[in-house]
Amino acid sequence: xxxxxxxxxxxxxxxxxxxxxxxxxxxxxxxxxxxxxxxxxxxxxxxxxxxxxxxxxxxxxxxxxxxxxxxxxxxxxxxxxxxxxxxxxxxxxxxxxxxxxxxxxxxxxxxxxxxxxxxxxxxxxxxxxxxxxxxxxxxxxxxx
Ligand SMILES: [Zn+2]
Numbered sequence: 001x002x003x004x005x006x007x008x009x010x011x012x013x014x015x016x017x018x019x020x021x022x023x024x025x026x027x028x029x030x031x032x033x034x035x036x037x038x039x040x041x042x043x044x045x046x047x048x049x050x051x052x053x054x055x056x057x058x059x060x061x062x063x064x065x066x067x068x069x070x071x072x073x074x075x076x077x078x079x080x081x082x083x084x085x086x087x088x089x090x091x092x093x094x095x096x097x098x099x100x101x102x103x104x105x106x107x108x109x110x111x112x113x114x115x116x117x118x119x120x121x122x123x124x125x126x127x128x129x130x131x132x133x134x135x136x137x138x139x140x141x142x143x144x
Contacts (some may be wrong), residue, residue: 020051071112093138100124
């Protein structure tokens with residue numbers, strides 16, 4: 001942790017990588033799990049061409065995303081949301097309770113672009129989760 005981050009204290013920031021990086025197999029597995037039920041070729045393409053472009057300063061394994069594929073149209077965003085609102089799309093899975101914690105894994109899509117694979121939650125003892133959850137404990141839950 002650099003002195004400037006220490007001074008920032010509890011402020012959580014998304015910090016860009018110097019260079020976009022390929023997603024790990026684990027990150028790809030989570031993304032594929034999240035998008036599969038939507039069955040949308042355009043979204044599949046966005047994710048297939050996504051790279052990691054930044055990380056979260058809090059130490060969690062969230063990764064910010066960018067893709068060079070065509071952004072989703074406003075019509076498609078509404079369709080995927082299941083309503084007529086051109087609002088952000090949040091595609092979410094939750095970890096089951098057998099792990100002793102309940103993490104949420106969310107893919108954020110804003111204005112047709114991938115924004116972030118967010119890992120949210122804490123260990124049962126309140127400690128920060130610093131590793132991606134295992135797919136086998138996740139269940140898909142559709143939210144907005
Ligand atoms: Zn974080």
